[in-house]
Amino acid sequence: MNMSSYANCISGTIPSSSEVQAEKGISLNTQTCPTRIRPKTMSSAASIVRRTINHRPKDNGGSVKVALRLRPRNSEELENDADLTDYVELLPEMKLLRLRKNNWDYEEFEFDEVLDETVSQKEVYDVVMKPVVKAVLEGYNGAVIAYGSAGTGKTFTLANLGKENYADRGVMVRSIEDILDDFSFGQDSVSVSYLQLYLEAVKDLLAPEKGNLAITEDPETGDISLPGATSVELKDRTSFLDLLTAGDANRNLPDSKMNIESTRSHTLLLVEVRKTVKGKQGKYLTASYDGGVSLQTSISNDALTIKKSKLWIVDLAGSEIRENKSGNEGLSFDEAKFVNLSLTALGRSFHAFAEGASRTSLIITIGPSLRHKVDTRNSILFGQRAMKAENMRRVKDDFDYETLCRDLQAKVDQLTAENERQSNLVFDAEKRLKRITEEVELTIQKSERQAKALLEESHAKILLIQKENMESIKKLKQECHQLEKDLNENTRKFCTQNECVALEKTQIEDEISRKQQEMEECLQEYHRELSDIIARIDKECIQRQSVERRLKELEDQMKARKRNLNVPK
Numbered sequence: 001m002n003m004s005s006y007a008n009c010i011s012g013t014i015p016s017s018s019e020v021q022a023e024k025g026i027s028l029n030t031q032t033c034p035t036r037i038r039p040k041t042m043s044s045a046a047s048i049v050r051r052t053i054n055h056r057p058k059d060n061g062g063s064v065k066v067a068l069r070l071r072p073r074n075s076e077e078l079e080n081d082a083d084l085t086d087y088v089e090l091l092p093e094m095k096l097l098r099l100r101k102n103n104w105d106y107e108e109f110e111f112d113e114v115l116d117e118t119v120s121q122k123e124v125y126d127v128v129m130k131p132v133v134k135a136v137l138e139g140y141n142g143a144v145i146a147y148g149s150a151g152t153g154k155t156f157t158l159a160n161l162g163k164e165n166y167a168d169r170g171v172m173v174r175s176i177e178d179i180l181d182d183f184s185f186g187q188d189s190v191s192v193s194y195l196q197l198y199l200e201a202v203k204d205l206l207a208p209e210k211g212n213l214a215i216t217e218d219p220e221t222g223d224i225s226l227p228g229a230t231s232v233e234l235k236d237r238t239s240f241l242d243l244l245t246a247g248d249a250n251r252n253l254p255d256s257k258m259n260i261e262s263t264r265s266h267t268l269l270l271v272e273v274r275k276t277v278k279g280k281q282g283k284y285l286t287a288s289y290d291g292g293v294s295l296q297t298s299i300s301n302d303a304l305t306i307k308k309s310k311l312w313i314v315d316l317a318g319s320e321i322r323e324n325k326s327g328n329e330g331l332s333f334d335e336a337k338f339v340n341l342s343l344t345a346l347g348r349s350f351h352a353f354a355e356g357a358s359r360t361s362l363i364i365t366i367g368p369s370l371r372h373k374v375d376t377r378n379s380i381l382f383g384q385r386a387m388k389a390e391n392m393r394r395v396k397d398d399f400d401y402e403t404l405c406r407d408l409q410a411k412v413d414q415l416t417a418e419n420e421r422q423s424n425l426v427f428d429a430e431k432r433l434k435r436i437t438e439e440v441e442l443t444i445q446k447s448e449r450q451a452k453a454l455l456e457e458s459h460a461k462i463l464l465i466q467k468e469n470m471e472s473i474k475k476l477k478q479e480c481h482q483l484e485k486d487l488n489e490n491t492r493k494f495c496t497q498n499e500c501v502a503l504e505k506t507q508i509e510d511e512i513s514r515k516q517q518e519m520e521e522c523l524q525e526y527h528r529e530l531s532d533i534i535a536r537i538d539k540e541c542i543q544r545q546s547v548e549r550r551l552k553e554l555e556d557q558m559k560a561r562k563r564n565l566n567v568p569k
């Protein structure tokens, strides 16, 4: 028995797709729910890539409704910017998910709902669970199962009590709220059992002291029942929250180093609804749970009819592949084997359950980190197989249970074999991946060594060049210093020469001025002497004129005397 066969065993009544749409009440408006995860390469290359398309089966009236939900990134993933961008593309508006195999090839999967990380708990409930609860209130059996690898949000989706944030209430609480809202107190009743399957043990979370609950199998029908399971009648919403809180405290959460929130056990909440309705008499096809799983019909009492139905809400153990993911930290072989064994028991118990009218939804949860890659693919394939499961709704009178059981067992075997084949393939792929990773690591180490050697060589060269440069700089500095000295010397000499020239110039100028002064003085002396000479000449001229006049007078006197002398002759 395995996960996929398990899904087959819990198939249910499926309405037409238009009914589903009508029942959703709230539709996931794709406009308001854009796909954040969308690899550019895949989209842009959509016209050239190869696609493998896995559409929902045409005749889907009988399929298990399968919704796929992506968990938002947590703080660690946000810090590491982890996401599946290169690998997964969600197209909520088309209810499609694409898984890229490589750059040119991807697979496309269609689901009943594709819920991206922006979708709220209420929306998940409205889309996935509300139709199931509605069916349960109408007297049909229902089941919601969460499947996905550890830490992808199964428990958050199903079992969150909304203590920290009221809006985060999960499917369990919201279902009970809706069931209680529809109740006529005094007439109707709802009771719950809370169970855990870990390895092969079935634990009653409402009465853990009971130890391992016995699983009994009806030798004729093959039905599995748990006669010792506690069933507590609910008074109100608070009593349910108290029960779940107490039950959760009793859960056995084995350590998993791979993910501390991981649990390898399955948690089952069984809600039994008993409603008294007026009106139509006759047989109703329901299943009751009186300590086990068995079939019964409705009880009619004139105009009053009692409808009994039950709702299973199942939080499956993390769906990690069985091989260890990180050394010895994954599931041990025994543990993995027993997980499946407990699924066998569980799956069988659903034989009888499925024989009743039922509606089943499966929520596949996936994580936003690349470390979820392999698990994401496994979960998606599981969801796809579940979608192909046949509708189990039958009217009791028309139903051949023995054939159903045989068929189911055959399918269980077939799917077990298929699952094992798939697991082996995954195991081989992981081995190959491990080998390739080792090769890549070796190559990286070699490259690192080469890079280191190159780095050291370059470093040495750089040091040498630096040394040479330092020497050149030193030499240049010395030359520069010498040049400075020379320049200073020359400047000094030039200054000295300049000073000498200036001194000489001053001396010469002084000499010239002295000479000029002397010359001026001399000139003045000449002028004075000349003036004296002119004055003397003038004086002598005057004297000479006077002399000349005297002389002329004398000459005149002499002439006069001569004439006087001649006259007597």
Ligand SMILES: Nc1ncnc2c1ncn2[C@@H]1O[C@H](COP(=O)(O)OP(=O)(O)OP(=O)(O)O)[C@@H](O)[C@H]1O
Binding pocket: 070, 071, 072, 074, 148, 149, 150, 151, 152, 153, 154, 155, 156, 157, 259, 261, 262, 263, 316, 317, 318, 319, 365
């Ligand atoms: N839709 C969501 N929005 C916000 N937080 C979420 C959401 N889904 C999951 N988480 C958080 O992610 C963590 C893991 O979720 P959860 O425990 O539900 O995973 P799981 O699949 O049940 O894991 P396991 O198989 O180990 O039990 C929790 O801290 C939970 O609060």
